[in-house]
Amino acid sequence: MKPAPFVHHSPRTLDEAVAMLGDVGHDGKVLAGGQSLIPVLNMRLAQPAHLVDINRVAGLDTVTVSDDVVRVGATVRHASLEKNTEAYAVLPLLRQALRNVAHPAIRNRGTTVGSIAHADAAGEMPSIAVLTGAVIEVVGPAGRREVAAADFFEGPLMTVLEADELVEAVRFGRFAEGTRTAFLESARRHGDYALAGVGVAVDVEGQGGDAVVRGARAAYVSVTDVPVVVDLTEAVAGQPFSSAWDGVEDLVQAGIAPEADIHASSEYRRALAAELTRRALTTALSEVAS
Amino acid sequence: MTTRQFGSPVLRKEDPRLVTGNGRYLDDLGHDAWEAAFVRSPHAHARITDIDVDGAVEVEGVIAVYTHEDLDGPAGDRLPLLIPHPSIEAGRTGYALAKDEVNHVGEAIVMVVARDRYIAEDAAQRIVVSYDHLPPVVGIEKSRDGAELVHDDAPGNVAAHLLQEVGNVEAAMAKAPRTLTLDLEIERSACMPMEGKGVLAQWDSDEQRMRIHSSTQTSTGVRAAVAAKLQLPLAQVECIAPDVGGGFGVKIMHPWPEEVLVPWAARRLNHDVKWTEDRREHFTSSAHERGQLQQVTVGFDDDGRLLALDVKFWHDNGAYLPYGVIVPIITATQLLGPYKPQNYRVEFWSLYTNTVLVTPYRGAGRPQGCFAMERTMDAIAAELGIDRTEVRSRNFIQPEEMPYDQGLLFQDGRPLKYDSGDFPASLAKLKALVGWDDFTVYKEEAEAQGRKVGLGIGCYVEGTGVGPYEGGHVHVETSGRVNVATGLTTQGQGHQTILAQIVADELGVSIDDVHVTTGDTRRMPYAVGTFASRGAVMSGNAVALAARAVRAKALRIAADALEVAEEDLQIEDGTISVKGAPHASIALSTVAVMSNPLRYAFDESAKAATQFAGAFDPDKPPVADDDEPGLEGKDFYSPTQATFANGMHAAIVETDPITAEIKILRYCVIHDCGTVVNPMIVEGQVHGGVAQGVGGALYERMEYDETGQLLNASFMDFLIPYASEVPHIETDHLETPSPLNPLGVKGAGEAGTIPVSAVIASAIEDAEGFPIRSMPISPNELWDLRRHQAANPRSTNPRSSTTQESA
Structure with a gap:
């Protein structure tokens, strides 16, 4: 388990990084946190001739909160975003989801943007990107372009990124005032890739006893090829907070297409996704309810 | 006054070095x-x-x-x-x-x-x-049908076939008022030491x-x-x-x-x-273990007493058989646990498959045997509507029946004869620890809240410390440093500590002066190895015997020097003194000097041993005819048979009514490994063993596809429990000393692992109300079983055949 030979490039500016990536093209890979790439190299499942290591590129390690978005740079570690109180205050879903990303040691090293660019269907953060209506900031030899998260993912481990492009940052959209969120997943072991996971954003109008559910949307982990948003509004609108949310079943089942693997069957993942959705709705509303 | 080390929770001597990253593992060598x-x-x-x-x-x-x-x-x-x-x-x-x-x-x-x-x-x-x-032969069923062969010259893929019988099973079964047949399955797992x-x-x-x-x-x-x-x-x-960095058998x-x-x-x-x-x-x-299919037929009376036990099992030994049939022999013999079957027949086939080798893994065939026996006990209890501990009690070997000969040959070719144990006392302790009699109320309360909880139990007996022998060498240097060597190796068990405890007590020196070397053929060329929970039994007794030889020699020399009788001397804190007259004393280090007559005075202590240093008898040689220079001793411990440890575990699990996720709420262990050298280390062994058992019960399986590809050959997909999956483990000890060895110790290394699959299956069965006959079990599998059960309320489960009542 030693990687095949590669040339390690360590650019200091984004322009340098883009130029190097342009030079090596299909023979190159961007290295950020390395939590997916390095094991793949060690097992020789991929043998790129060049690694463009962006860890020393200036200016990519910042989290910026503005009125509409939380902007996360390409080398921001999961742990750093998870602990960012400003980001949590305006978009709690980030922390709610990040707590489920592997283990602390992996979150200390792995990057949120990297996990989105990697586009693993079992990754938490691609789903959060679509649920928040995120915008992916892409940079390449031809300049910058922006891609909506909904258009970014093409399949498992496949995105619209060209070989000579990298993601500079992701802008997660903030929800409207009154939106309640929760993230739940079930894994075989604590921190493993989930058998199924769900993030929900529930639109609540009013305060205290007068509060009513107006709508809800959910995005899933491990039960869809590419992250999608399932609109649960027709099943939840007007329901009491104490609802068992049984009405969401059909919508969830129509929105997901889980595949079987050695850890769980497709049927079990379906049942799990539906149950997690019901529990996530209850969790999201528990604060309002109390 | 020297504090007695034996029996104390002495901190591990090896830990400061190991936990500060100063261990030297194989890859640290040979730059x-x-x-x-x-x-x-x-x-x-x-x-x-x-x-x-x-x-x-x-x-x-x-x-x-x-x-x-x-x-x-x-x-x-x-x-x-x-x-x-x-x-x-x-x-x-x-x-x-x-x-x-x-x-x-x-x-x-x-x-x-x-x-x-x-x-x-x-x-x-x-x-x-x-x-x-x-054509690849993968899986026991494919191997057993024999249509395709792993080795052309091994017909039916049978590597080995063994039948042992005690009593007359056929006759006893025919007369038994009730019989049951259980088909059981245990999946493959593996040792997975952190260092390969x-x-x-x-x-x-x-x-x-x-x-x-x-x-x-x-x-x-x-x-x-x-x-x-x-x-x-x-x-x-x-x-x-x-x-x-860990061995666990492989x-x-x-x-x-x-x-x-x-x-x-x-x-x-x-x-x-x-x-x-x-x-x-x-x-x-490397190697895997565990994979077996089993069929148990049991005959019993209306009180749940065993009358006849007929076991057949098929053991997957992988592609080759370098370690022989140790694992299935252990399954066949240790299956009996603390019970008296009256009449017992066991037959196994060890089968080739086109998969990696199967060699002993912590527990070494016992988890499978325990699973078979304990599932059977629970099935009898369910059949008769009797409490599960009551059925077990009625079949226990009683303490006054020790030593108890099961009438079989064990893995060392010697009689399967239990030397010690008090099973009723162990069970009483376990029931108290887990609150067995209060559980019904707890379960009713939980059910009223929509929760599913279950209580499970498993008992085992483990033959530990098999021969043929281990040796100990103890050498006192003139500085007072005591070097101890034994040939078996160490993989983190704490041998440096427990062997030092034993020698410190035997010699009357500080444990800080005792330095233990293991697994170095330069220091001890005669040795067997570390397996079968034998470190404390074999090397513990060997170093004790060697230390006693050193003590005897030291007392002889000191008695001569102090002009007193040997029996009037004592050794404390490295000083030999006359009992009741502590001023008349001589340091053990000085005795070491005197034990080795010298020509050359290379330092001050050596000067005292040279030929002109003191009075001597000119008619006697400096080293007597029947003596050797130096204060050292060597001895070997070679037992006539294994010593039998035992234990009983109970667990409370909760299963999610919808997702079928399985959570262990409590895990309780009663453990009897005879006299305990270091209770902290024994508890650590139990904890580690239970953790591995939890892996085998709920997480680990080798996913071979039909072509023989191992689909989960990484820690991402082969699920070893993390600390977050291992429950808090509550332990209590019972000490029934072994009469077979000088220290009264029995092995502790594998114990924690053995009954876990049986215990968890028992608890899940109690929570769910239908039999669990195959382990490990995942949430998905439990969810499938529930659906199958709902569709076929009278059957057991799809991965095993039916439970039948006859007669």
């Missing part, structure tokens, strides 16, 4: 060694038609590329069948490098030696092996001498095997086990192909050569 990598078979069963190494030879930094053709002499012969047994009908072993045929994915075919491992892997990748595919295997070989061509470091559980075994394979005089081969197997090949290449190349196993290699090229 200048060339490194090996292997081309391994990607196919489960194939004939090799061609090996093209040209591409590898061209790689810059490659030193040598070897195939089977290059192996000269015994190195090219088949690897040994280590433990022959009369039941073996077709004992097949592999070669160090595959010859003509491969029989499992991961079998080594080509060895590449290069300047470093990176280059070796680059080169290995360029080697092209051509194959003719043969590894070998460093250093050939000294001037001295014609081979030094091997191996991450092994038996350095004497590796030494002897390499000497034989390389045709070297034993005296010219030494083997040292450095710090070993490293008692030897010689691994690499343990032959690395020394062979080092001599051929006249250069240090090293190989460090990586995790993928460990999954497909």
Whole structure:
């Protein structure tokens, strides 16, 4: 388990990084946190001739909160975003989801943007990107372009990124005032890739006893090829907070297409996704309810 | 006053070094060694038609590329069948490098030696092996049907077949008022030590001498095997086990192909050569265990008393049989646990499959046997509507029946005769610890809240400390430092501590002065190895006996010097003094000086031992005819049979009514390993064992597909429980000393692992209300069982046949 030979490039500016990536093209890979790439190299499942290591590129390690978005740079570690109180205050879903990303040691090293660019269907953060209506900031030899998260993912481990492009940052959209969120997943072991996971954003109008559910949307982990948003509004609108949310079943089942693997069957993942959705709705509303 | 160390929770002497990163594991050694990598078979069963190494030879930094053709002499012969047994009908072993045929994915075919491992892997990748595919035999059912063969000359894929019977099962079964038949299944798992295997070989061509470091559980075994394979005089081969990062059984197997090949290449190349196993290699090229299908038929009376027990099982031994039939023999014999079956018949078939070897893994066949027996006990209880502990109680061997001979031959070929144990007392302690009698109320309360909880139990007996022997060597230096050596190896058990505790007490010295060496053939060339929970029993007693010899000699010399009788002397804190007259004393270090008459005074203490230092009897030689110089002693402990530890576990689990997720709420252990040397270390052993048992019960399985590919050969997909999956473990001890050895100890190493699958199955069964007959179990599988049960309310489950009542 030693990687095949590669040339390690360590650019200091984004322009340098883009130029190097342009030079090596299909023979190159961007290295950020390395939590997916390095094991793949060690097992020789991929043998790129060049690694463009962006860890020393200036200016990519910042989290910026503005009125509409939380902007996360390409080398921001999961742990750093998870602990960012400003980001949590305006978009709690980030922390709610990040707590489920592997283990602390992996979150200390792995990057949120990297996990989105990697586009693993079992990754938490691609789903959060679509649920928040995120915008992916892409940079390449031809300049910058922006891609909506909904258009970014093409399949498992496949995105619209060209070989000579990298993601500079992701802008997660903030929800409207009154939106309640929760993230739940079930894994075989604590921190493993989930058998199924769900993030929900529930639109609540009013305060205290007068509060009513107006709508809800959910995005899933491990039960869809590419992250999608399932609109649960027709099943939840007007329901009491104490609802068992049984009405969401059909919508969830129509929105997901889980595949079987050695850890769980497709049927079990379906049942799990539906149950997690019901529990996530209850969790999201528990604060309002109390 | 010297504090007694034996029985105290002494902190581990090895920990400051190990936990500060100062351990020296195999890969920490041999920085200048060339490194090996292997081309391994990607196919489960194939004939090799061609090996093209040209591409590898061209790689810059490659030193040598070897195939089977290059192996000269015994190195090219088949690897040994280590433990022959009369039941073996077709004992097949592999070669160090595959010859003509491969029989499992991961079998080594080509060895590449290069300047470093990176280059070796680059080169290995360029080697092209051509194959003719043969039909793979994967899984016990496919092997058992015998339509396709793993080895052409092993008909029916049967490696071994053994039947043992005590009493008359057929007659007793026919008369039994009730019978039940259970079909059971246990999946494959594996040891998975954090450090894989590894070998460093250093050939000294001037001295014609081979030094091997191996991450092994038996350095004497590796030494002897390499000497034989390389045709070297034993005296010219030494083997040292450095710090070993876990073994759990897989490293008692030897010689691994690499343990032959690395020394062979080092001599051929006249250069240090090293190989460090990586995790993928460990999954497909080391060994697994556990996989069995079982059928139990039991006859019993209306009170739940066993009248006859008839067990058949089919054991998957993988592609080869180098370690013989130790695992199935242990299953067959240790299945009986603390019970008296009256009439018992057990028959097993050990079967070849095109999968990696099966050799002992912590528990070594006992978890399977315990599972069979304990599922049977629960089935009887369910059948009769009697409390599960009551059924067990009625079948216990009673303490006054000890020693109790089960009438079978154990894995060492000696009688399965329990030496000690108090099963009713253990059960009483367990019931109190877990709150057995209060559980019904708790369960009703939980059910009222929509929760599903269940209580499970499992009992076992473990034959520990099997022979043939271990040795101890104790040497007191003139500084007062005490060197202790034993030949068995250590993999983190705390041997440095417990052996020092024993010697400190025996000699009357501070534990800080006692320094223990294990697994170094230079220090103790006669040894067997670390397996079968034998470290404390075998080496503990051996070093105690050696220390007693040293003590006797020290007292003899001191008695002479102090002009008193030996029996009037005592040793405390390293000083020998006259009982009741402490001013009349002599330091043990001084006795060490006196024990070795010297010509040369190289330091102040040596001066006291030289020929002109004091009065002597000119008619006597400086060293008496029947004596030896030095204050040292050596002795061996060799028992007539194993000593039998036992334990009982109980667990409370909760299963999610919708997702079927399984959570262990409580886990309780009563453990009897005889006299406890160090309760902290024993608890640690129990905790680690339970953790591995939880892995086997809920997480770990080897997912072979039908072509023999292992689909989960990484820690991402082979699920070892993390700390977050292991419950808090509540323990209590019962000490019934073994009458068989001087210290009264019984083994503790494997105990925690043995009953866990049985206990968790029992608890899930209690929570769910339908039988659990196959382990491990995942949430998905439990969810499937529920659906099957809802559709077929009277059946057991789809992965086993039915429970039947007859007569």
